[in-house]
Amino acid sequence: MNILVLNCGSSSLKFQLIATDLERIADNSDQKLAHGQIERIGGAAIITLTAEGKTPQRSAAPVRDIKSAVETIVRWIASDASEIDEIKSLADIHAVGHRVVHGGEKFTESALITDEVLRGIEDCIELAPLHNPANIRGINAAREIFGGIPQVAVFDTAFHQTLPEKAFLYALPYQLYRRHKIRRYGFHGTSHRYVAYRYRTINNLLRENVNVITLHLGNGCSIAAIKRGNSIDTSMGLTPLEGLVMGTRSGDVDAAIIEFIASKEGLTVQEVETLLNTQSGLLGISGLTNDMRELLAESNENNDRRARLAIEIFCYRAGKYIGAYLAAMNGADTLIFAGGIGENSAEVRRLICENLSWMGIELDEKLNESFIGGREGIISTDAAKLKIYVIPTNEELLIARDTARLINADASKLR
Ligand code: AMP
Numbered sequence: 001m002n003i004l005v006l007n008c009g010s011s012s013l014k015f016q017l018i019a020t021d022l023e024r025i026a027d028n029s030d031q032k033l034a035h036g037q038i039e040r041i042g043g044a045a046i047i048t049l050t051a052e053g054k055t056p057q058r059s060a061a062p063v064r065d066i067k068s069a070v071e072t073i074v075r076w077i078a079s080d081a082s083e084i085d086e087i088k089s090l091a092d093i094h095a096v097g098h099r100v101v102h103g104g105e106k107f108t109e110s111a112l113i114t115d116e117v118l119r120g121i122e123d124c125i126e127l128a129p130l131h132n133p134a135n136i137r138g139i140n141a142a143r144e145i146f147g148g149i150p151q152v153a154v155f156d157t158a159f160h161q162t163l164p165e166k167a168f169l170y171a172l173p174y175q176l177y178r179r180h181k182i183r184r185y186g187f188h189g190t191s192h193r194y195v196a197y198r199y200r201t202i203n204n205l206l207r208e209n210v211n212v213i214t215l216h217l218g219n220g221c222s223i224a225a226i227k228r229g230n231s232i233d234t235s236m237g238l239t240p241l242e243g244l245v246m247g248t249r250s251g252d253v254d255a256a257i258i259e260f261i262a263s264k265e266g267l268t269v270q271e272v273e274t275l276l277n278t279q280s281g282l283l284g285i286s287g288l289t290n291d292m293r294e295l296l297a298e299s300n301e302n303n304d305r306r307a308r309l310a311i312e313i314f315c316y317r318a319g320k321y322i323g324a325y326l327a328a329m330n331g332a333d334t335l336i337f338a339g340g341i342g343e344n345s346a347e348v349r350r351l352i353c354e355n356l357s358w359m360g361i362e363l364d365e366k367l368n369e370s371f372i373g374g375r376e377g378i379i380s381t382d383a384a385k386l387k388i389y390v391i392p393t394n395e396e397l398l399i400a401r402d403t404a405r406l407i408n409a410d411a412s413k414l415r
Contacts, residue, residue, distance in 0.1 A: 001019070001020070001021050001094035001095060001404060001407070002017060002018070002019050002033065002086060002087065002092055002093050002094050003017070003018050003019075003020060003093075003094065003095045003096070003097055003400040003403050003404060004016075004017055004073075004074075004077075004093050004095070004096045004097070004142075005017070005018060005096075005097045005098075005099070005396045005399045005400050005403075006070065006096060006097070006098050006099070006138050006142065007098075007099040007396075008066050008069075008070075008098070008099075008134045008135055008137060008138030009131070009134050010130055010131075010133075010134045011039070011040060011041050011042055012037060012038065012039045012040070012041060013037060013038045013041060013066060013069045013070070013073070013138070014035075014036070014037040015034075015035065015036055015037070015073050016032060016034070016035040016396040016400070017032070017033040017034040017035070017077060017084070017087075017093070018030055018031065018032050018033065018396065018397060018400035019031040019033055019086060020397075020400050020401055020404050021404050021408070022404065022405070022408050022410060025401050025404065025405070028201075030397060030400065030401070031052075032052050032396075032397075033051065033052055033084050033086055033087070034049070034050060034051045034052060034077060034082065034084050035050055035052075035396075036048050036049040036050050036056075036073065038063055038069045038072060038073070040063075041063050041064075041065065041066060041068075041069050042063075042064070042065065043062065044060055044061075044062055045060065045061060045062065045063035045069070046058070046059075046060055047059045047060070047061060047063070047072065049073070049076050049082065051082050051083050051084045054083055057076075057081070065137070066134065066137040066138055066141055067137065067140075067141035067144065067145075069141075070138065070141040070142060070145060071141070071145060074090065074093070074145055074146075077093065078090045078092075078093075090145075090146070093146065093149070094149060094150075094407075095149055095150045095151065095152065095403050095404070095407055096142045096146065096149065096150075096151045096152070096403070097151070097152045097154060097399040097400055097402065097403035098113075098135060098138055098139055098142075098151065098152065098153050098154065098399070099135070099154055099156065099190070099395065099399055100121055100132065100135045100153040100154065100155050100156070101128045101131035101132060101135060101155075101156045101157070101187070102124040102127045102128035102131060102132050102155070102156070102157055102185070103120075103121070103124060103153075103155030103156075103157045103158050103161075104120075104123065104124040104127055104157070104181065104185070105161065105181065106120045106123065106124065107120065107153070107155045107157070107158050107161075108158055108161040108162075109158050110152055110153060110154045110155065110158065110399075110402040110403075110406060111152065111153050111406070112150060112151075112152055112406045112407075113139060113150075113151040113152060113153050117153060118136070118139065121135065121136055121139075121153060122136060127181070127185070127238070128239075135153075139151060139153070150403070150406070150407050151403075152399075152402060152403040152406050152407075154190055154398065154399040154402050154403075155189065155190075156187045156188060156189050156190060157185045157186060157187060157189055158189055159186075159189030159190065159192055159193040159224075159231050160184075160185060160186030160187075160189050160192075160224070160231045160234050162230035162231050162232065163184065163186065163231060163232060163233060163234070164232060167184065167232060167233040167328070168183045168184040168185075169183055169184075170182065170183065170184070170237075170238075182238060183238065184234070184236075184237045184238065184242075185236075185237070185238060186222070186224070186231065186234035186235075186236050186237070187220075187222060187236045187240045188216045188220065188222045188224075188234075188236065188240075189231070189234075190395040190398050190399065191214075191216045191338060191339070191393040191395050192214045192216060192222075192224040192226065192231060192234070193231075193398065194393055194394055194395060194397070194398045195214050195216075195336050195338045195391040195393055196210055196212055196214055196226050196229070196336070197398075198376070198391045199212060199334065199336055199389060199391060200229075202376070207228070207229035208228045208229055209228075209229075210226060210228065210229045211226070211227055211228065211329060211331075211332045211333045211334075212226050212332055212333060212334045212335070212336055213225055213226070213322055213325050213326070213329070213332050213334070213335050213336070214226060214336045214338065215318060215322075215335070215336065215337050215338065215339070215342055215352075216338050216339040216342065216393065217244075217318070217337065217338070217339040217340070217341040217342035217348070218247075218339035218340040218341060218342070219246065219247035219248075219290065219340065220240055220246050220247070220249070221235075221243070221244040221245065221246045221247075221251070221318075221339070221341075222234060222235045222236045222240075222243055222244060223235045223243065223244060223318065223321045223322070223325065224325075225325040225328050225329050225332070227329050227332075232328065232329065233325060233328050235251075235321055241273075241276060241277055243321070244314075244317055244318055244321060245281050245282065245285075245310075245313055245314045245317045245318075246281045246282070246290075247281050247282050247283060247290030247291070247292075248277065248278050248279060248280060248281045248282070248283045248284070248290045249276065249277050249278075249280055249281045250276045250280035250281055250284065251281065251317060252317075253276065258272050258273070258276075261275065282295060282310045282311075282314060285306060285309055285310035285313055286298070286304070286306045286307045286309070286310040287306055288304070288306070288307060292311075292314075292340075292341045292345060292348065293344075293345075295307045295310055295311055296311065296345065296347055296348075299311055311348070311351065312351070314348070315348060315351040315352045316355075318352045319352050319353075319355050319356055322335065322352070322356060322361075323356070323359070326359060332386065333386065333387060334386060334387040334388070334389060335353075335361065335386055335387070335388045335389070336388075336389045336390075336391050337349055337388070337389070337390050337391070338390075338391055338392065338393040339393060342390070343372070343373075343374065343390055343392050343393070344372050344373060345372075346368045346369045346371070346372060349363065349368055349379070349388075349390075350363060350365075350368060353388065359385070359386065360384055360385025360386050361380070361384065361385075361386045361388065362380055362381045362383065362384040362385075363379055363380060363381070363384075363388060364379055364380060364381045364382075367379040367380075371390040374392050375390065375392075376389075376390060376391050376392055377389065377390060
């Protein structure tokens with residue numbers, strides 16, 4: 001079946017069209033048919049639509065809202081202009097899978113969307129006021145456009161719902177958790193779950209034998225401790241701000257900093273939160289960019305001190321978390337790098353690992369240099385106590401597969 005995967009943000013929409021079913025899942029022969037995105041929804045939008053193996057089609061046009069964005073994509077997919085051989089009309093799209101950011105404590109795995117599930121996603125709006133409303137608009141748009149075809153919600157938080165209380169509770173007055181559900185939820189769950197699943201498949205392991213630390217290092221960054229196949233700790237918290245240094249997010253800071261910055265800079269709490277989310281991290285330290293590639297070039301070619309410092313702080317924090325999670329798990333078998341930086345930057349991987357040799361983490365330099373650009377495999381030395389893998393993440397594929405599984409009532413592998 002052909003599944004449209006939608007990732008709706010407040011002003012952008014990304015999609016993939018993937019052919020998959022239970023047989024294709026079993027022999028790993030799913031097929032991406034098309035992908036693309038619409039940016040700057042609400043104004044003069046930039047539209048990029050690509051059928052696999054064909055040249056990207058770029059255009060600019062006004063796109064009013066998410067519904068118009070979904071319509072634009074669907075109209076293109078179903079038209080001759082898209083050159084997707086498998087699709088002749090709207091009827092050739094059989095289901096829609098949605099990335100939904102927050103599932104709160106309600107959703108521990110992906111769910112077939114019913115009115116009740118939609119209400120559950122609405123109930124989580126207060127936990128993700130920017131993201132869940134956009135996801136809901138995408139779901140409603142798809143309902144209007146496609147009528148009754150099955151739709152599935154795949155939650156960023158669901159994989160981390162196995163965290164034990166000692167890992168998900170903050171040391172705050174307990175009634176704040178009771179009253180407002182203030183706790184660690186964790187995000188990027190679909191990515192952590194996917195790479196853990198790939199690792200298990202490559203090594204032919206049972207789920208309960210998967211003891212790994214997964215690092216999703218992209219523009220957003222998070223790390224997860226996965227013990228016996230379950231996430232038992234992760235670095236993002238109530239929101240995606242906590243944890244590792246990211247492109248524009250600070251990650252961990254002393255909570256008292258917020259009030260301090262507010263009074264020193266004459267900002268509101270909300271403005272400080274925006275500063276922590278959008279002007280901090282690699283961008284804030286370097287004063288240059290949130291793009292790791294550019295920072296590496298500035299540091300190596302122009303000897304830029306603050307670019308180097310941003311990279312150092314980024315790698316130091318990641319290394320500290322690896323040490324903490326090895327302690328939390330009482331040891332792990334493998335470290336897995338994923339995300340734009342984790343999959344492509346041998347230098348960042350080397351900088352993170354070089355301080356961890358005492359715990360048996362040892363990169364094979366040649367392998368490390370050669371596993372970039374989407375290559376999947378092992379990059380540690382034979383003698384290393386802890387293996388290191390690069391596994392390109394694929395959240396869209398997991399969303400498509402969960403959609404196919406739920407439609408076929410195969411709920412056995414949703415975790
Ligand atoms: P993502 O959010 O997963 O798309 O990752 C985006 C991040 O990956 C950006 O900081 C990019 O600079 C970084 N990235 C992509 N390719 C490379 C590369 N070859 N070397 C270093 N960083 C890269």
